[in-house]
Amino acid sequence: MLTGHAPDDLDKALAACAKGDRTALRGIFDREAGRLVAVAERIVRRRDLAEEVVQDAFIRIWTHAHQYDPTRGSARGWIYAIVRNRALNLLRDGKREHTVEEVDALRESEQVNEVIAAWRKLDRNSLLHDCLGALDETKRHGILMAYVGGYSHGEIAGRLRIPLGTAKSWIRRGLASLRECMA
Amino acid sequence: MTYDRNDTPGTADEYVLGLLDPRDAAEVEVEMERDADLKAAIAASRERFLPLDTSMEPAAISEGLWRRIEAALPVQSKSIEKMPPTRPANDNRRGWRMTALLAIAATIALAIGLAASLMRIQEPLVIAVLLNDAGEVQAVVEDFGSEKAVVRMLADFDVPSDKTIQVWTLPSRETGPVSLGLIDGIHSATLDGPVLPTPQRDQLYEITLEQAGGSPTGLPTGPILAKGFAKLPR
Numbered sequence: 001m002l003t004g005h006a007p008d009d010l011d012k013a014l015a016a017c018a019k020g021d022r023t024a025l026r027g028i029f030d031r032e033a034g035r036l037v038a039v040a041e042r043i044v045r046r047r048d049l050a051e052e053v054v055q056d057a058f059i060r061i062w063t064h065a066h067q068y069d070p071t072r073g074s075a076r077g078w079i080y081a082i083v084r085n086r087a088l089n090l091l092r093d094g095k096r097e098h099t100v101e102e103v104d105a106l107r108e109s110e111q112v113n114e115v116i117a118a119w120r121k122l123d124r125n126s127l128l129h130d131c132l133g134a135l136d137e138t139k140r141h142g143i144l145m146a147y148v149g150g151y152s153h154g155e156i157a158g159r160l161r162i163p164l165g166t167a168k169s170w171i172r173r174g175l176a177s178l179r180e181c182m183a
Numbered sequence: 184m185t186y187d188r189n190d191t192p193g194t195a196d197e198y199v200l201g202l203l204d205p206r207d208a209a210e211v212e213v214e215m216e217r218d219a220d221l222k223a224a225i226a227a228s229r230e231r232f233l234p235l236d237t238s239m240e241p242a243a244i245s246e247g248l249w250r251r252i253e254a255a256l257p258v259q260s261k262s263i264e265k266m267p268p269t270r271p272a273n274d275n276r277r278g279w280r281m282t283a284l285l286a287i288a289a290t291i292a293l294a295i296g297l298a299a300s301l302m303r304i305q306e307p308l309v310i311a312v313l314l315n316d317a318g319e320v321q322a323v324v325e326d327f328g329s330e331k332a333v334v335r336m337l338a339d340f341d342v343p344s345d346k347t348i349q350v351w352t353l354p355s356r357e358t359g360p361v362s363l364g365l366i367d368g369i370h371s372a373t374l375d376g377p378v379l380p381t382p383q384r385d386q387l388y389e390i391t392l393e394q395a396g397g398s399p400t401g402l403p404t405g406p407i408l409a410k411g412f413a414k415l416p417r
Contacts, residue, residue: 022256029249034241041242051248058252066399073226080236081199081229088201121238128234146200147232153202175196182231 010075017065025062028079033058036083042114043087043150053090057083091150115144131181139174142167195224199232219406286312286411307333308381309413311388321409322390324350324363326382332363334390335371340408342369347395351403353387354380365397366390386413 010031016024033054040057041050060082068078119140122129132140138160145151145159157167197203198211215222307325315321319338326332334350342348348366353359364374389410391403398404 020258022253025252025256026249029252033248034244035237035239037242037244037248038239039236042239047242050242055248055252055255059255059257062256067404072222073229074233076237077226077229077233080233084201084236092205118235118238122234123238126234128231143200144235146202147235150201171200171202172193172197175193175200178231179192179196 010079011068011070014061014065014068014075014078017062018068025058028061029058032076032079036080039080040083040087042118042148043084044090049090050087053086054083057086060086088150092152115141115148118148119144127182131178134181135174135177138162139170139177142171143174143178146171191218191221191224192228195221195228198225199228216404217407286314286414306416308415309384309386310416311386311411311413313388313390313409313411315409324352324388324411324413326352326363326386326388326413328379328381330376330378332374332376333371334363334366334374336366336369338409340369340392342392345395346392346405347397348390348408349393349397349403349405350374351389351391352376352379352382354382360389360403362397362401363388365393382413384413384415387411388413 010028013024013028017028036054036057037047037050040053041047044050044053057079061079064082068075119129119132122132132143135143142156142160145156146153151159153168153171154164156171157164160167162170194203194211198208201208203211211221211225215225306327308328309326311324311326312320313322313324315338321336321338321340323335323337324332325335332350332352340348348369350363350366351360352363354361361377361379363376364372366372366374387410389403390408391398392405392408393403394405
């Protein structure tokens with residue numbers, strides 16, 4: 001199973017990075033850094049940390065560009081995954097320096113709006129929009145909280161006021177429905 | 184391992200959503216380098232969810248961010264040469280054990296056939312029978328130690344013109360996988376590998392399909408064609 005896609009400029013830019021072409025990395029930066037900072041900030045919740053994530057991610061993109069394999073997904077997916085992983089690692093390592101209360105307050109007020117907003121910003125004609133819309137609200141929110149906000153199973157269970165085991169199995173079932181819907 | 188190995192698409196989704204605990208996520212990252220289905224499932228999952236990221240409004244970016252990135256960039260060619268082995272190559276212990284059991288059976292059968300060749304003056308220190316995922320014998324590696332190994336190809340491989348077969352061994356988990364050499368085309372070959380500790384019983388040998396000229400990272404990156412554990416000739 002390969003996720004075939006047409007080669008695009010980002011593919012070429014990664015290949016050029018692997019050969020040591022800094023202008024190619026700059027091209028990726030110009031094109032994607034703004035959105036990548038926004039994606040990271042949605043997870044780590046602080047602009048300075050989000051920039052740190054993106055800075056580290058670009059160095060990794062540079063040093064690992066030769067490992068990008070176009071037969072295994074798009075260059076954009078590969079680049080965003082690097083940023084997402086670094087943001088999640090920062091979150092899990094507990095380096096985000098908010099107090100628990102601050103985080104709770106931030107998350108409580110922003111969580112639902114933010115995940116719903118992310119879903120609403122999707123192209124109305126896209127399969128992901130429709131298939132997320134076809135899920136029960138709880139499953140949809142759980143999946144969006146994890147992907148968009150970097151929430152753990154435990155945080156999702158707490159926010160949705162359901163037992164941890166229930167949260168895990170609902171999300172798992174929601175993900176399976178989503179795969180089926182998008183297949 | 185707490186995640187479900189039988190649910191690759193589910194595991195891939197949970198990995199992409201960041202829902203696996205850190206230990207499982209680390210195992211998935213090792214495993215995906217060896218398991219093409221898992222790697223493909225993760226790529227597919229990333230593509231499914233990617234619009235949630237790409238539909239975001241970009242943040243305003245200062246030139247300072249680029250300057251910080253640029254100041255920290257290593258020189259590319261050196262960065263590849265210096266790249267340390269970042270992942271243990273032999274984390275899939277259960278998988279290897281299964282292969283080992285199959286290899287034992289195959290080794291016994293082959294040892295009889297190899298008896299004649301063992302009459303030679305110089306004997307290999309170890310012999311590894313390499314099997315594919317289906318348990319079929321694909322190649323035999325005879326490691327003579329002292330930087331010399333012979334690989335005998337016992338099956339036909341489909342090697343595209345821009346690819347090459349590379350032979351690897353794992354002297355220890357600390358060392359990580361080490362290349363014994365490339366096979367030009369599909370035939371048996373004598374390899375002059377690097378200086379390594381004396382090969383041991385149960386040492387892992389494998390052949391992978393790499394880009395022409397060999398793996399760019401110095402570690403196996405391509406699909407594993409066959410693998411097996413060393414046995415001592417009696």
